Amino acid sequence: MTVTDQIVEPRSAVDEDAFAVPDRRFKENSLRLLGPHVWVQTQRLLIGLIRDPMTFVFGLALPIFFLVVMNIVLGDAIRALTGHSALYGSVPLVTLIGAMNGASVGILGIVTEHTNGLLARLWVVPVHRASGLIARIISDAVRVMLNSFVLLCVGLLLGLRLEQGLLAGLLWLCVPALFGMAFATMALTIAVYWPNPTLVEAITLVSAVLLFFCTGFVPLDQYPKWIQPVVEHQPLSYATEAMRGLTLGGPVLEPLTGTLVWSAGIFIVCAIPMVIGYRKASMRG
Template sequence: MTPTRVIPDSDRPALVRSPMPVPPAHTETWSRLLPQTLIQTRRLLLRWRRDTVTMMQAVLFPALLLIILNSVLGHQISSYSGMNALYGTVPMTTLVSVMSGSLAGAVTLGRERDAGLLARFWVLPVHRASGLLARICAEGARILLCTGLLFGVGVLLGFRFRQGLPAALALLGLPLVYGLAFATAVTAAAVYTAKAALVEVISLGSSMLMFFCTGFVPLDAYPDWAQPIVAHQPMSCAVDAMRGLSVGGPVRGPLLATLAWSVASMVVFAVPAAIGYRRASRA
């Protein structure tokens, strides 16, 4: 038997001795963040559009609520307050649409986590931040679309922008700030809790905000003990600011209060939402 000859490392070709070049890790390349975020944003918007329950919660239910409130309580509220009730109910139902859509988006996030879709995206060569940024962008697009549709229904019922174009743009932008803050809190809850508990708790909280809100009935129609709570809860602040931007009245105080509530919510829940999303993606 011919003995096997061992070739020393010094005699081996340089191509064999040198390690294989490692391709650059493009999962964290910032130049790829924008296109990958846009692709995932489009995926989420298409999924929500094809989900009947999501569309009903985000658009149909608030539109029907606006029409019913205007038909049943509109005349009584207008006579009581001396102002068209639409300037309270249109902002209120717009915010209800924002919250309902965020809840539907959180349920979708929970389904993708349980199905392992988030984990599949995590191992793909995509930027780690693109998934969470895509959800923020998709939420913003949904909020703007639903806001425009609800204000369109309000205009058909008699709602008008009486403070000029800048105020109208601010009026349309305020639900975006409120909605992104609410979506941040809901996302943080969605990545840590089960879907059933999430829906029950957030639906109850949203209903309480709506019924104890200055957009539902005027502030002085509530009992004395409830008026401080109603006046300073975030939904009432947003409704009062939107009323002032549409028909006139105090704007600065309610607007600053809404921004304070929104910024505080983002600061408190942004980091837990990011950490929870990362954990859910790696599960």
């Protein structure tokens, strides 16, 4: 038998074994694929956050600096006024502000991905449509949890104590994560309709206003009576009071309920506009 008698099968010049074969058993929007796709996208976003120096600056460096300054400047005055350390209010407040300012990193990320066309490229590959949005919210929650843990450790070094036990301390970490996810949802909703870096300055301005009109900054009775209802019922005050109660003691159920109501309200209001805006931003490229 000669060589010409043999059947030679045509082969591609590219090694087909070098590429993963996609699983075609399920459609790209199947619920069975949502979990794995969210996991992959979350890993991608977390790696990006770790490599971005602004994550450290906005999420940890500035909050730690601000916490130390607040403790030096206002610590003795608030202790004399309230009878306990100012750290029980300032540590929760700074942790929540860090969660809000850290959301600006995610905004810059989605603005960059929209500008360079990555959102459009991800839209045409076989991945679950909802995985991108869900992964962004989850990655932000992970970021807030880690930052909150570090800030809690800094507070403990400065003199904060978990008077209500370790379990309450673990629940303390969940409050900024919940609040941060809600705020990230709102910021992401605005970003998909207005992909502009100046949105970061707007977030900084909002967080500054909430900071100075919050019960974590000074006690409620120190504000003028006409503005006390606004200060008492704004979301940052609810979250701060819940976290104060979980460490120092005091009311927890009412402020925690207020935090849940605010967070759920933000999710409900922003969910549909966020999905529609994300879809349009991805399809525009």
